[in-house]
Amino acid sequence: MNLCHLYFKTTSSKHVDAMLKSFDESVSLDIDEVDKLDNYDIYLIELYDADKNMSAILKKIFKQKSNSFISFVIPKKYNLLLFQLAFLVGAKSIITQNQDVEKSILKIKADKKAHDEENYALLAGKADMKVQNFMIYENDFLMYVSAELLKLFECDDIDMFEDVISRMNIKSLLKNDIIIKKSITKSLKKLNYIFKSTTVAKINKIITIEVDGSNKDDIDENQLLISSRVSFVKLLKEKIEKRELTNNQLSAITLSIQNMKKLQEELTVVDLEMFFNKLLPFVSRALKTNILFTQIDIDFYVILFEGTDFEEISDITDNFHIKVVKYIEAQKFRAVVDIFAFDLSPFDFSEILSTLNSIKIKKFTHEQKYSDSIRYSSHTENVINEKSLLDDAYEEDEELKLLNVYKGLVINTPSKIVKTTKENIYINFEQIQGVVLSLDKETVLQADSFSQDIYAKVKQINLKSRMAILEKFKFLKTNATERQYARVITARVIPVTINMKGSSLNGNILDISIKSIAMQVKATQRAKAERLMDVVLTFNVPDAKADFGYTQINLEAKVIAITSKDEEGNYKVICELDENTQDLPSLSKYVYERQKELIIELKKTSKLN
Numbered sequence: 119m120n121l122c123h124l125y126f127k128t129t130s131s132k133h134v135d136a137m138l139k140s141f142d143e144s145v146s147l148d149i150d151e152v153d154k155l156d157n158y159d160i161y162l163i164e165l166y167d168a169d170k171n172m173s174a175i176l177k178k179i180f181k182q183k184s185n186s187f188i189s190f191v192i193p194k195k196y197n198l199l200l201f202q203l204a205f206l207v208g209a210k211s212i213i214t215q216n217q218d219v220e221k222s223i224l225k226i227k228a229d230k231k232a233h234d235e236e237n238y239a240l241l242a243g244k245a246d247m248k249v250q251n252f253m254i255y256e257n258d259f260l261m262y263v264s265a266e267l268l269k270l271f272e273c274d275d276i277d278m279f280e281d282v283i284s285r286m287n288i289k290s291l292l293k294n295d296i297i298i299k300k301s302i303t304k305s306l307k308k309l310n311y312i313f314k315s316t317t318v319a320k321i322n323k324i325i326t327i328e329v330d331g332s333n334k335d336d337i338d339e340n341q342l343l344i345s346s347r348v349s350f351v352k353l354l355k356e357k358i359e360k361r362e363l364t365n366n367q368l369s370a371i372t373l374s375i376q377n378m379k380k381l382q383e384e385l386t387v388v389d390l391e392m393f394f395n396k397l398l399p400f401v402s403r404a405l406k407t408n409i410l411f412t413q414i415d416i417d418f419y420v421i422l423f424e425g426t427d428f429e430e431i432s433d434i435t436d437n438f439h440i441k442v443v444k445y446i447e448a449q450k451f452r453a454v455v456d457i458f459a460f461d462l463s464p465f466d467f468s469e470i471l472s473t474l475n476s477i478k479i480k481k482f483t484h485e486q487k488y489s490d491s492i493r494y495s496s497h498t499e500n501v502i503n504e505k506s507l508l509d510d511a512y513e514e515d516e517e518l519k520l521l522n523v524y525k526g527l528v529i530n531t532p533s534k535i536v537k538t539t540k541e542n543i544y545i546n547f548e549q550i551q552g553v554v555l556s557l558d559k560e561t562v563l564q565a566d567s568f569s570q571d572i573y574a575k576v577k578q579i580n581l582k583s584r585m586a587i588l589e590k591f592k593f594l595k596t597n598a599t600e601r602q603y604a605r606v607i608t609a610r611v612i613p614v615t616i617n618m619k620g621s622s623l624n625g626n627i628l629d630i631s632i633k634s635i636a637m638q639v640k641a642t643q644r645a646k647a648e649r650l651m652d653v654v655l656t657f658n659v660p661d662a663k664a665d666f667g668y669t670q671i672n673l674e675a676k677v678i679a680i681t682s683k684d685e686e687g688n689y690k691v692i693c694e695l696d697e698n699t700q701d702l703p704s705l706s707k708y709v710y711e712r713q714k715e716l717i718i719e720l721k722k723t724s725k726l727n
Contacts, residue, residue: 119141119142119159119160119227119230120141120142120143120144120145120158120159120160121137121138121140121141121144121145121158121159121160121161121162122144122145122146122147122155122156122158122160122161122162123137123138123145123146123147123162123164124147124148124149124152124161124162124163124164124179125146125147125148125149125163125164125165126148126149126164126166126167126172127148127150128166129146129164131164131191131193131215132215132219133191133213133215133217133219133222134146134164134191136219136223137162137223137226140223141159141160145158149172149175149176149179155179155180155183157183160187160188160189160226160230161180161186161188161189162189162191162226163176163188163189163190163191163204163207163209164191165190165193165200165203166193166195167199167200168199168200168202168203169199172203173203173206176206176207177206177207180207180208186208187210187229187230187233187234188204188208188209188210189209189210189211189212189226189229190203190204190209190211190212190213191215192204192212192213192214192215194215194216210229210230210233211225211226211229213225213226234261234262235262250264250266251264251266251267251326251327251328252264252324252325252326252327253267253279253283253324253327254322254323254324254325255292255322255324255325256321256323257321258292258323260276260279260283262276263276263279267279267327270327270329271283286300288313291313291323291325292315292323294315294349295316295317295349296314296315296349297312297313297314297315298312298313299311299312299313300313310329311327311328311329312327312328312329312395313325313326313327314326314328328391328395349412350410350412350414350420351471353410353412354422354467354470354471355467357422357424358466358467358470361463366424366425367424367425367426367427367461367463368422368423368424368462368463369422369423369426369427369428369459369461369462369463370420370421370422370423370431370459370460370462370474371405371420371421371423371431371434371435371438371457371458371459371460372418372419372420372421372456372457372458372460372474372477372478373418373419373420373421373455373457374417374419374455374456374457374477374478375417375418375454375455376417376453376454376455376456376567376568377453377454377566377567378416378417379566380516380567381393381451381453385451389451390451393449393451393453396449397445397446397453398411398419400442400445401419401421404438404441404442405434405438410422414474414478415478420474428459428461428463428490428491428493431459431461432459432493435457435458435459435493435495436495438457438495439455439457439495442455442457452510454567454568456480456494457494457495458492458493458494458495459492459493459495460473460474460477460491460492460493461490461491461492462491463491464491473486473492477492504572504591504592504593505541505591507565507567507568507572508535508538508543508563508572508591509538510567511535511565511567512537512538512543516534516565516566517532517533517565518532518533518534518535518545518563518564518565519531519532519533519563519564519565520532520533520545520547520551520555520561520562520563520564521561521562521563521564521571522551522555522558522560522561522562523554524553524554524557524716524720525606525607525716526605526606526607526630526631526716527605527606527713527716527717528605529550529551530564531547531548531551532548533546533548533551533563534546536585541589542577542587542589543574543587543588544585544586544587544588545585545586545588546584546585547584547585547586548584549581549724550717550720550724552581552584552586553581553720553724554720555576555579555586556576556579556581558576559575559576560573560574560575560576561573561574561576562594563588563591570593570594571593571594572591572592572593572594573591573592573593573594574588574589574590574591575588575589575590576588577589605629605631605634606629606630606631606709606712606713606716607628607629607630608627608629608630608712609712609715611626611627612626612627612657613625613626613627613657614626614627614635614637614655614656614657615655615656615657616637616639616653616654616655616691616693617654617655617656618651618652618653618654623639623643624639624643625638625639625640625643625691628690630705630708630709630712631709632695632702632706632709633694633695634678634692634693634694634695635655635675635692635693635695636690636691636692636693637690637691637693638684638688638690638691639688639689639690639691640687640688640689641683641687641688641689643689651676651677652674652676653674653675653676653677653693654672654673654674654675655672655673655675655693656670656672656673657670657671658670658671659671659704659705659708661708669704669708671704671705671708672699672700672701673695673696673699673705674695674698674699674700675693675694675695675696675699676694676696677691677692677693678692678693678694679692680692
């Protein structure tokens with residue numbers, strides 16, 4: 119442990135010489151001559167006066183040295199500013215001239231130890247650690263070992279532990295954020311340990327160690343579960359660069375835990391750790407041909423494959439999903455999983471990262487949603503049917519949400535199941551939702567514990583008691599709220615002109631949002647519509663404050679879909695709006711006003727019932 123003594127032009131404290139001798143490699147520096155300060159374990163500041171200028175100098179010196187251990191030596195003749203300055207720079211210890219020198223040295227060492235333990239506890243908290251056996255490295259040097267880990271390895275102190283751990287070759291843990299398994303023979307008995315490393319700051323690495331109670335062949339000792347997004351991104355980039363040279367195919371399977379929040383709330387830390395300690399090795403065994411198994415987030419995993427085409431990876435995904443669902447069904451704690459197959463080959467590096475994020479949050483762009491390179495595996499119903507999930511929600515008293523769309527306006531309010539029978543469930547609902555339920559005779563049920571939204575028919579409804587009986591449940595294959603974006607159906611027909619270079623066609627707006635617009639065009643203009651790419655949409659919206667009772671809106675947009683013709687032979691054209699288009703504020707105002715109209719309309723209807 120070293121010490122840096124800082125003084126301003128003069129030093130005379132009787133404590134300083136003794137302290138410099140008590141710590142290794144200690145130095146004494148004049149603050150007035152310090153431009154850049156090296157890192158030391160302890161900083162001992164000796165001042166005889168304080169002012170704003172000194173305050174600015176010390177703040178500059180310690181600006182890049184957060185959580186440093188600073189001790190102040192206060193002279194016999196002092197003023198309050200010295201104590202204020204000590205507080206300002208975050209001093210952990212103050213020494214006065216009347217204190218015994220030896221006791222002062224012991225106090226600094228004790229305060230330094232407490233300061234380090236506090237910092238290590240903060241680091242552990244940032245790493246979201248749920249175990250007690252951990253050690254902390256700083257720039258590849260072992261700085262701290264928890265008391266529990268010393269006990270686990272039967273060591274008396276950090277020096278004894280360092281001797282043991284140095285024989286285990288853990289260099290890979292210091293270089294990357296990974297999980298590996300190592301075997302250690304203790305008392306003639308071979309034990310398996312799981313090592314996990316996490317980078318908390320640029321120079322800090324936390325390594326946790328737990329006894330592995332699973333089967334010895336659960337995780338191959340050489341197989342890595344990379345638990346750092348940074349490490350994954352680095353490896354992926356290397357694979358992409360090699361792909362450009364070898365034209366080798368890259369694909370992935372993603373697995374996300376949809377009800378992680380509920381699991382964290384309901385399970386103890388130990389139970390959750392045990393669950394994942396069993397689940398992840400199972401996933402690894404079920405997909406033996408992968409080249410990388412990575413944890414992007416606590417609830418999102420990516421398994422990377424090389425040399426496997428998308429058709430094959432899709433089949434692997436389907437079989438894998440069935441295995442995972444059956445495995446989870448047999449467990450005490452039931453996780454709800456979402457699994458996607460993803461062909462990386464057509465995408466560049468940034469597009470892959472963007473798409474993985476879209477898969478994680480289940481929010482896709484139009485191009486991603488209709489891409490031939492992304493496939494959602496929906497085999498949950500093979501093992502878990504819709505009614506069993508609803509029965510579980512009733513048993514757990516879980517809050518649901520009902521989703522309906524009224525003239526484009528999404529109505530999404532809380533609900534609970536109050537009774538179940540063999541075929542039906544009884545739910546309560548809020549008044550405004552009840553109006554739409556009675557009109558639609560159907561709804562969509564949503565919950566954290568559902569891997570997919572569940573569609574249901576309304577068998578009976580009582581608006582006065584706010585109760586409904588639902589039946590005929592089925593999983594929805596797509597997101598029920600696609601294109602919601604505060605989407606509304608106009609109150610009256612709004613003609614629109616779709617302009618492109620040298621040409622235009624006319625139609626009527628079907629629904630409108632601040633992100634996209636759907637329009638109906640005549641069947642005779644289908645061929646013309648198919649040639650559309652970048653367009654300008656021109657139409658008028660009602661505006662009571664405008665001179666003529668309406669406002670003209672011009673919006674730059676891009677055609678993203680043309681649907682099949684309807685019963686009358688017309689086609690739907692969907693455009694995505696340019697987020698920088700000039701008249702977007704006027705459009706937002708109209709959508710907002712139309713939303714208010716629809717809500718007032720629903721409230722009036724609910725009062726009549």
